[in-house]
Amino acid sequence: MASQLRSRHRHHLKLTSTVARSLSTTPPTTDSTLAHPFQDHISSVESKDQLLKSYTVTPPITPWPQRLSPKRLVSMITCQQNLDLALQIFHHAGDYHPNFRHNHDTYLAIVHKLARARAFHPMETLLTQLRQQQSNNNNNIKCGENIFITVIRNYGVSSRPTHALRTFLRIKDFGLQPSVRSLNTLLNALVQNNQFELVHALFKNCRKKFDIIPNVFTVNILVKALCKKNDVESAIRVLDEMPGMGMIPNVVTYTTVLGGYVSRGDMVGANKVFDEILDRGWVPDATTYTILMDGFCKGGQFMDAVKVMDEMEENGVEPNDVTYGVMIEAYCKEKKSGEALNLLGDMLKKKYVPNSALCCRVIDVLCEEGKVEEAGDLWKKLLKNNCTPDNAISSTLIHWLCKKGKIWEARKLFGEFESGSIPSVLMYNTLIAGMCEGGELQEAGKLWDDMMEKGCVPNAFTYNMLIKGFCKVGNPREGIRILEEMLEKSCSPNKLTYSILIEGLRDSGTEADVTKVLSMATSSGEIDIDAWGASIRKVSGNPDSEGSILEKILPQAAT
Template sequence: MAARRWAWGPPARAFSTTAKATVPLAHLAELPASLPTSRYTVTPPVQPWPRRLTARSLPPLLPPLPTPNLPALADRHALPHPPPLPPLPSLRLFLSLPSFNSHPSVRSFNALLHSLVSARRLRLAAALFRAAPTKLYITPNLVSCNILLKGLVGIGDLDAALKVLDEMPGLGITPDVVTYTTVLSAYCGKGDIEGAQKLFDDIIASGRRPDVTMYTVLIDGYCQCGKLQDAARIMDEMEAARVQPNEVTYSVVIEACCKEGKPIEARDFMREMLGAGYVPDTALGAKVVDVLCQDGKSEEANQLWRWMEKKNVPPDNMVTSTLIYWLCRNGMVRKARKLFDELERGFKPSLLTYNSLISGLCENEELQEAGRVWDDMVERGYEPNALTYEALIKGLCKTGKPNEGATVFEEMVSRGFSPSRLLFQVLVDSLSEPRHEDTIIKILENAALRGRDFLDGNSWEIFIRKVVDTTDTSKKHLDLVLDM
């Protein structure tokens, strides 16, 4: 395998600064695949004005940017364990075995140890482990050591874990990959990447071959310390050792690139991951698209999505919603609409996706097209939510139609949705001219009728600063609102 050059851009991997990710100590399962793609056309906006923007009865919107909630990799890949018995009853039963003419075995001892470790009774577990050879006449085996190490690492007691590791040869036990991976994760968890690297080098020097999980733990440790270039170096070393990165390995580095604002590197790793046959996690794919778009690379994000499609990644509302929003925001409305139409033909868009497109169109002042999307959304049986209303109201105010925005606002309130402070401020700002006095007073009356919690102190401050003056009319309306 040819050596990689250390320079910015593919194929080399070079990074800097800080990132954190969560890595499991388990291997991956196989992942799914495939959905077809198609070609579609886009109908440009035409008259008449959509009924959404003319009808008083409004039959949902994305917040400005969907922030995917990235799931912990450890939770996704953790292997299930049977629930252990309660620790103290387990201990009593174990100690009572001789009274039944049954000698405790190392297997039953390990079951007890697992029960104590799961219940976080680490002192008792450690005491039993040390007493086993002399008091219980049981010689702990490799499984015993790994169970205890897992518990000690779980509470962050690296010193105790290292002591167990040092004692293993004296018990005639040779550490295995699981043993070393557990201790390696403890070093990384403590931020002692130098200690982790030294242990890793010692493992290789002893003639053992680290597996992909051990490499991934070390790579994650470097990512946590902000040393992404070293993390990439370890990836090159593992490939040179003919240990192929798995889904978790790629996910750790891609997430670190996203957190560090390195969109090109994140994109390149995503392509490499797809080329290796792994399907990225939904939230991770959305994150890469997001960082590319934030860096002004909407077209590259769109190309990445197309490449994901070619690799049989199923359509996903989170990824497409993120891409649609940013395409609209960057003025690429026709591409956003084309992407939406493609999704709509092969996969039912979610409310989130509809909200993304409506929000992006409103941001780009494409209210007519936003109205058409709203009509389509309602015909498919979706009910608008507060974010849907807010996006349309902001779009109307932005395009100089505050009265229409006020009408939509009234309907929003009548349907039980509470506007955000930002929306309230946008609406009040757009209606602050004297000719809109009656409209804004009506908004405040509706607000008061919704109850005490409808407007907070900051919102009332906006109202007072923007609206109330010394005229008798304003005083009259203010008294009316306060009486209500």
């Protein structure tokens, strides 16, 4: 991106017919004073403007509009998916389009796009350019605060609180007086990055240093910072001082304090704050109820959480996706799979999209209770509700199907998933492990081939499962061959790899096989003689043979 800015003037230059003719009629010369091929033409041009008119500059996109307004340019930048191209469009308009001048809106559009993409270096270069243009009396751009709010917010979510603060302090350099909006944006960015002391310091000095009068949103952010640093007592003091500041606390203020009590596990304090909300005649929103429910769930007071949800619905407050997530997780923890499944169904009916981890949790609990078919129905229900089950959800269900001996149902599910999505290494591993465990090595081999064809690189777990499968059916030598292939593919075996083989060689291996595997283990530094001693003795049939085998592999073991 930085190189893009440095090369923004390197558009393709096309010579007009005037220049072309001058080139064709200029005789070759050896005079060193005529080093530039366009010198004759340049000397005949009366001004810089006339020189520029001798060239046409290829625009970054075609067709390029003949008439270009700032509003049109904003639309072009906003719609452009390619960030480099968006930047080229911005520069081409300002540098080459006749009579076009950037304004606040065009700068806001490109700065917003760069900030969202975390392209902070070219964004800062543009801000410097904007400041320079403001210094030019002939091209004075009136700047708005929204540009800096965008920059501060994106520095915050990118974990750059120092840059966010620096941007806030630069606002005055652009001829603007920062308002409470930019202050609140900065304070939020600092809270996101755990800069709680700085939030307090800025709040105390905002009138004196920046001539900014805080509002209720500012105070709410301060209360949030105090609660996050577990200083609920100070948060309560701020809440009590709000009327003296000319402000009335709102539901958000009280909900934030309630959350502070919940975070420290003080449900008595949380309940008192909740009761105060009700006493003031306010209707708690879904967030307030959810925070209280979450506190009860984490404190093991599951039935209290259920009562709060019942009360919430009685008061006509609709649960949101977070509410459902909290209660579904709680039902799963209590091993109440039916209730969890019902809530997940309600969630889907209301068009909420449950996250992958939540679905996996419900599937786990259903299958633990032997309800594998219901777990399969849930997978299909997700599909019908346009919540396509991802690799994690599908892998979880495949794992349970294999564990319950339903390996061909698992294979069918894999095929359904594969028809619309690309299976991950995790999903291949899960099904290959199930097939190997069930003795279906031929099918496991087909999955392996399919995996390789799709460019999905096997890992140590994949190899281990195949090796284990062959050892299980009494063919450890095929397991050794897979180990050799594993090494050829630069996939590092681990201790489990060798343990599986050594254990597999106990019943159907030879001393030569053990020696070979031990040699490979020694080379990779994964040897574990203490754990394998019994297996080595059983393979050789001689209690004293362990030492002789080790002498061949590890000369140091004999000393």
